[in-house]
Amino acid sequence: xxxxxxxxxxxxxxxxxxxxxxxxxxxxxxxxxxxxxxxxxxxxxxxxxxxxxxxxxxxxxxxxxxxxxxxxxxxxxxxxxxxxxxxxxxxxxxxxxxxxxxxxxxxxxxxxxxxxxxxxxxxxxxxxxxxxxxxxxxxxxxxxxxxxxxxxxxxxxxxxxxxxxxxxxxxxxxxxxxxxxxxxxxxxxxxxxxxxxxxxxxxxxxxxxxxxxxxxxxxxxxxxxxxxxxxxxxxxxxxxxxxxxxxxxxxxxxxxxxxxxxxxxxxxxxxxxxxxxxxxxxxxxxxxxxxxxxxxxxxxxxxxxxxxxxxxxxxxxxxxxxxxxxxxxxxxxxxxxxxxxxxxxxxxxxxxxxxxxxxxxxxxxxxxxxxxxxxxxxxxxxxxx
Numbered sequence: 480x481x482x483x484x485x486x487x488x489x490x491x492x493x494x495x496x497x498x499x500x501x502x503x504x505x506x507x508x509x510x511x512x513x514x515x516x517x518x519x520x521x522x523x524x525x526x527x528x529x530x531x532x533x534x535x536x537x538x539x540x541x542x543x544x545x546x547x548x549x550x551x552x553x554x555x556x557x558x559x560x561x562x563x564x565x566x567x568x569x570x571x572x573x574x575x576x577x578x579x580x581x582x583x584x585x586x587x588x589x590x591x592x593x594x595x596x597x598x599x600x601x602x603x604x605x606x607x608x609x610x611x612x613x614x615x616x617x618x619x620x621x622x623x624x625x626x627x628x629x630x631x632x633x634x635x636x637x638x639x640x641x642x643x644x645x646x647x648x649x650x651x652x653x654x655x656x657x658x659x660x661x662x663x664x665x666x667x668x669x670x671x672x673x674x675x676x677x678x679x680x681x682x683x684x685x686x687x688x689x690x691x692x693x694x695x696x697x698x699x700x701x702x703x704x705x706x707x708x709x710x711x712x713x714x715x716x717x718x719x720x721x722x723x724x725x726x727x728x729x730x731x732x733x734x735x736x737x738x739x740x741x742x743x744x745x746x747x748x749x750x751x752x753x754x755x756x757x758x759x760x761x762x763x764x765x766x767x768x769x770x771x772x773x774x775x776x777x778x779x780x781x782x783x784x785x786x787x788x789x790x791x792x793x794x795x796x797x798x799x800x801x802x803x804x805x806x807x808x809x810x811x812x813x814x815x816x817x818x819x820x821x822x823x824x825x826x827x828x829x830x831x832x833x834x835x836x837x838x839x840x841x842x843x844x845x846x847x848x849x850x851x852x853x854x855x856x857x858x859x860x861x862x863x864x
Contacts, residue, residue, distance in 0.1 A: 482751060482754075483718070483719030483720070483722050483723070483750075483754075484716070484719050484747040484748075484750040484751040484754065486522075486744050486747035486748040486751060489526040489527040489530050490527045490530075490531075491527065491530050491531045491534045492531075492534070495527055495531045496707060496711050496712065496715045496743070497705075497707030497708060497711050497712075497743075498524070498704060498707060500705070501702055501703070501704060501705065502528060502531050502535060504702055505528060505529070505532040505702050506532045506535055506536050508674075508700060508702070509532060509533075509536065509543065509635060509676075510536065512633060512671040512672060512673065512674045513700055514674050514675045514676075514677070514695070514698060514699040514700065515674070515675070515676045515677070515699065515701075516676075516677045516679075516685065516689050516695075516699050516700070516701045516702070517529070517676060517677070517678045517679070517701075517702055517704075518642070518678070518679040518681075518682050518685030518686070518689070518701070519680070519682065519703075520682060520834075520847045520848065521680040522680075522742075522744035522745075523680075523704055523744070524704055524743060524744070525678050525680075525704070526639075526678070528702075528704065529637060529678075533545065543633045543634070543635050544570050544571070544632055544633065544634050544635070545570075545634075545635045545636075545637065546566045546569065546570040546634070547566070547636070547637040547638075548562050548563070548566040548637075548638060548639070549638075549639040549640050550638060550639065550640045550641055550642075550643040550644055551639065551643060553643060553647065554646060554647060555647055555648060556611075556616075556647050556648065556649060556652045557607065559644060559647060559653055560605075560611065560615075560616060560619050560620075560653075561603070561604075561605045561607075563619060563620070563638075564591065564604070564605045564619045564622055565603075565604040565605050567622050567623045567626065567634075567636065568581050568582070568604055568605075568622075569604070570623075570626075571626050571630060571632065571634070575593075575595065575598055578593050578598070579593040579595075581626070582604070582605065585618075585625055585626070586605075586619065586622070588618075589611075589614065589615040589618045589619070590607050590608055590609040590610070590611055590612070591606070591607060591608075591615060591618075592606050592607070592608050593605070593606065594606040605619075613652075613656070616652060616653070616656050617656050617659075617660065620653075620656055620657050620660045621660050621664070623636055623673045624660070624664045624671075624672075624673050626673075627671075627672035627673035628672055628673075631672070632672070633672050633673070634672065634673045634674075635673075635674055635675075635676065636673070636674075636675055636676070637675075637676045637678060638675065638676070638677055638678065639678045639679075640678070640679060640680060640681075641677040641678060641679045641685065641688070642679040642680075642681045642684035642685045642687075642688065643681075644688075645684055645687070645688070654688065654692075654694055655694070658694040658695050658698075661675075661698050661699070662698055675699070677689075677699065681834050682834065682837050682847060683831040683832065683837060684832075686837075689701065706740070706741045707741050707743060708741075709733060709736045709737075709741060712732075712736050712743065712746060713732045713733060713736065716746065717729065717732070719750060719754070720750075720753075720754065720761065723754065725754070725757060725758070725760070726759070726760050726761065727753070727760075727761040728761075731763055731766055735749060735766065735770075738849070738853055739849050740849040742849050742850075745773070745849065745850055748773060749769055749770065749773055752769040752772050753765055753766060753769045756768060756772075773850070774850070774854060774858075777850055777851075778858075781850075781851050781854050781859075784833070784835065784851065785855070787833070788830075788833075789826075789829075791816070791817060791822060791826045792826050792829055792830055792833075794816050794817060795815065795823070795830065796830070796835070796836075797815060797860055798814075798815045798817075799844045799846070800852070800855060800856045800862060801862065803815075804842075804843055804844060806823045806827070807823050807824075834847055835847060835848075835851075
C-alpha cells in the first residue's frame with residue numbers, strides 16, 4: 480500500500496529528501512569511475528542515496544551497468560569469491576553459453592569452471608575443480624576490471640554489508656589482494672571503466688577496514704551521510720499528513736526530530752504509526768502513544784543488547800549517557816568503577832565491536848542508534864530528563 484511515510488524500502492524522487500550535496504558527490508564519483516565507501520548505521524539511507532544518484536544520472540550520463548550482492552550471509556572466502564564472480568558475469572551476460580565462454584576466456588587456468596550440471600541444479604555459475612589458491616583469488620577479483628576494459632561498457636558493483644568479509648575464516652585473503660588489485664588497476668589504466676561501492680552498516684568494522692588498516696588508502700573515497708535539515712524533515716512529514724487531511728503542530732514535530740536525531744527511518748516509522756492512530760488534528764497524546772508503540776517494537780532488541788554487556792561495559796555506557804567524554808580521567812574511572820585506563824580502552828573497543836558506540840576523530844563518543852540512546856537513558860538508567 481502506498482504511504483506518505485515509507486520506511487520499509489529505499490526511496491527516490493519525491494520521497495528522497497535532503498542530502499542533495501551527497502547525491503551530487505556520489506553521482507560525480509560514479510561518473511568518474513571512482514571507488515566509494517558508504518558506511519553508516521543500519522537504515523541510515525545508504526541504498527536510497529545510491530538509487531537516487533543513479534536516478535539523477537539516468538538522463539545526464541553514459542549508461543552504467545550495475546551489479547549488486549550482499550556479504551551478509553557469507554562465511555567463507557570461497558563463498559565470497561563465487562558470489563562476487565557470478566554477480567560480475569551476470570552483469571555482462573545472460574545465457575549459460577555466455578557464462579561458459581567468459582569463465583573459459585577470463586578464468587582459464589584457474590580452479591574456477593562453469594559446470595552445466597551445477598548451473599542446472601543450483602544456478603551456480605562459478606564452480607571449483609580444486610582448492611582455490613592465491614592466483615585464483617587475484618584472477619576473480621580482477622575480472623570486472625578486465626570485462627569493463629575489453630567491452631568498453633562502464634560497470635559498477637555494489638557490495639552490501641562489506642564488513643562481513645571480516646567474519647570469514649581469513650578476511651585478509653579477500654582484503655589484501657582486493658587492495659592490491661584496485662591499486663594496480665588505477666596505476667595501469669588512465670581512464671577506468673569499473674568501480675566499486677562498498678556499503679556497510681557496521682560503522683566501526685568498516686572503519687577498521689578503510690581507516691585503521693590503511694587498506695584502500697587514497698583509492699576509495701568515503702561519502703558521509705550528513706544529518707537532514709530539521710526544516711526539510713518537518714515539511715516532508717507535514718505534507719504527508721496533509722495528503723490524508725490531517726494536521727500536526729510543527730513544534731511537536733521538531734521535538735520528535737531531535738529525539739530521533741533526524742534519523743529519517745525512525746521518523747517515517749513514527750509518523751506512519753501516528754497516521755494510523757489519528758483523525759484530523761493530531762494532538763500530543765497521539766505522539767506519546769506512537770512513541771510507546773515504536774519503543775515496544777524495538778525494546779526486545781535493546782534488552783538483548785544490554786543483556787550481552789559486562790558490568791564494565793554497562794558502566795561506561797552510563798558514563799556516556801551522563802555526558803562524560805574523558806573516560807580515562809581518574810574521577811570518571813573511580814565514579815563508574817572502570818578500574819584503570821587500560822581497562823577503559825578494552826571496554827571502549829568492546830562497545831565499538833558491538834556497534835553500540837562510535838568515537839570521532841577527537842575521541843568523542845556517540846550512540847549509533849538514537850532510539851536506543853533514548854531508551855537506555857530513560858528506561859534502563861532511569862536518568863532525569
